[in-house]
Amino acid sequence: xxxxxxxxxxxxxxxxxxxxxxxxxxxxxxxxxxxxxxxxxxxxxxxxxxxxxxxxxxxxxxxxxxxxxxxxxxxxxxxxxxxxxxxxxxxxxxxxxxxxxxxxxxxxxxxxxxxxxxxxxxxxxxxxxxxxxxxxxxxxxxxxxxxxxxxxxxxxxxxxxxxxxxxxxxxxxxxxxxxxxxxxxxxxxxxxxxxxxxxxxxxxxxxxxxxxxxxxxxxxxxxxxxxxxxxxxxxxxxxxxxxxxxxxxxxxxxxxxxxxxxxxxxxxxxxxxxxxxxxxxxxxxxxxxxxxxxxxxxxxxxxxxxxxxxxxxxxxxxxxxxxxxxxxxxxxxxxxxxxxxxxxxxxxxxxxxxxxxxxxxxxxxxxxxxxxxxxxxxxxxxxxxxxxxxxxxxxxxxxxxxxxxxxxxxxxxxxxxxxxxxxxxxxxxxxxxxxxxxxx
Numbered sequence: 001x002x003x004x005x006x007x008x009x010x011x012x013x014x015x016x017x018x019x020x021x022x023x024x025x026x027x028x029x030x031x032x033x034x035x036x037x038x039x040x041x042x043x044x045x046x047x048x049x050x051x052x053x054x055x056x057x058x059x060x061x062x063x064x065x066x067x068x069x070x071x072x073x074x075x076x077x078x079x080x081x082x083x084x085x086x087x088x089x090x091x092x093x094x095x096x097x098x099x100x101x102x103x104x105x106x107x108x109x110x111x112x113x114x115x116x117x118x119x120x121x122x123x124x125x126x127x128x129x130x131x132x133x134x135x136x137x138x139x140x141x142x143x144x145x146x147x148x149x150x151x152x153x154x155x156x157x158x159x160x161x162x163x164x165x166x167x168x169x170x171x172x173x174x175x176x177x178x179x180x181x182x183x184x185x186x187x188x189x190x191x192x193x194x195x196x197x198x199x200x201x202x203x204x205x206x207x208x209x210x211x212x213x214x215x216x217x218x219x220x221x222x223x224x225x226x227x228x229x230x231x232x233x234x235x236x237x238x239x240x241x242x243x244x245x246x247x248x249x250x251x252x253x254x255x256x257x258x259x260x261x262x263x264x265x266x267x268x269x270x271x272x273x274x275x276x277x278x279x280x281x282x283x284x285x286x287x288x289x290x291x292x293x294x295x296x297x298x299x300x301x302x303x304x305x306x307x308x309x310x311x312x313x314x315x316x317x318x319x320x321x322x323x324x325x326x327x328x329x330x331x332x333x334x335x336x337x338x339x340x341x342x343x344x345x346x347x348x349x350x351x352x353x354x355x356x357x358x359x360x361x362x363x364x365x366x367x368x369x370x371x372x373x374x375x376x377x378x379x380x381x382x383x384x385x386x387x388x389x390x391x392x393x394x395x396x397x398x399x400x401x402x403x404x405x406x407x408x409x410x411x412x413x414x415x416x417x418x419x420x421x422x423x424x425x426x427x428x429x430x431x432x433x434x435x436x437x438x439x440x
Contacts, residue, residue: 052228070130076122119287124287156421160243175206243424265352268349290322381408
């Protein structure tokens with residue numbers, strides 16, 4: 001796949017996924033309001049990652065370097081020239097009729113190297129350089145694939161930690177409500193004061209959990225800033241979006257995913273192009289085994305003695321005789337490079353299959369959780385918490401039962417958040433593992 005085709009392919013993928021969204025808008029600055037925050041949607045995160053990630057720019061520079069090498073390989077060799085004066089007399093001993101010599105001759109010769117054209121050296125070098133451009137292009141696309149996947153993961157990490165922070169805030173609210181209920185019961189004499197102490201401890205514990213959750217949000221946002229190359233002088237960054245799953249899609253069949261991966265995944269395409277590059281390098285080294293040939297032609301001028309000067313012309317062919325050095329070492333190395341590229345392709349095919357299988361398995365687990373177990377479990381935990389808390393208010397349950405019900409609800413809700421975030425991460429991981437959008 002050529003470089004323009006690869007660029008067009010990824011542009012289509014980004015448009016299809018809705019990744020080319022509007023630019024993020026920062027809140028208008030106000031001296032009385034908190035510092036402005038730029039809110040990024042998933043489309044913004046992906047776009048900024050592609051445009052600003054230094055590693056992607058490094059890979060793009062490698063493409064430009066390879067393109068420069070191809071330009072150099074495609075250039076025709078420059079002609080050369082020779083200007084000389086031969087058969088000149090020594091100082092103080094001029095030629096004469098009594099001391100004949102020479103005659104002095106002047107040569108003006110233009111020469112040109114023809115072996116690059118005659119033996120296919122230039123075309124072989126161009127083919128090798130062209131294959132190198134294709135490999136660099138595929139590697140650049142693979143860096144985009146990996147870095148965008150990392151940015152997507154960072155985006156969902158922020159969403160996950162923000163929801164966990166909301167859960168921690170709700171836990172503190174529930175603990176405070178339970179403390180108020182317990183204080184009322186202590187005042188009525190239905191429970192002892194030790195129950196109030198336990199609820200105070202629950203409030204403090206919820207407050208500490210909220211502080212830890214806020215720290216996790218800050219760490220996730222820091223990772224996101226790194227993924228989108230956010231500068232220190234820019235406003236703070238946050239994300240918009242949710243983890244709501246409307247209609248989870250079942251995973252594609254393994255055979256279809258593998259077939260698409262071998263046709264679309266950039267790192268596997270780079271491995272295939274590397275085999276072609278190694279073969280082109282071998283052909284280029286074999287072409288260099290042919291002799292170097294230069295043809296030249298020009299004018300000569302002789303200064304005669306006693307007779308008119310004699311102008312003339314000349315033609316010459318010069319070259320090397322590949323008697324000892326026939327580029328044997330480089331040819332052997334290039335032949336080994338071909339074998340190495342084939343073995344690397346085999347290894348990459350095995351790794352590709354393993355990646356796709358692993359991504360499908362992780363997605364299958366996430367799909368099963370969010371489509372079958374998530375909603376019923378969360379609903380049951382919430383109902384149990386509310387019933388136990390209401391029963392405790394009426395004196396039918398103990399404080400320990402209420403605390404256990406609240407903890408069970410928080411655990412279920414936390415697992416639900418992790419499952420939904422994991423679902424989206426697994427979905428994008430499949431698309432990245434295949435190198436194409438197989439799940440919307």
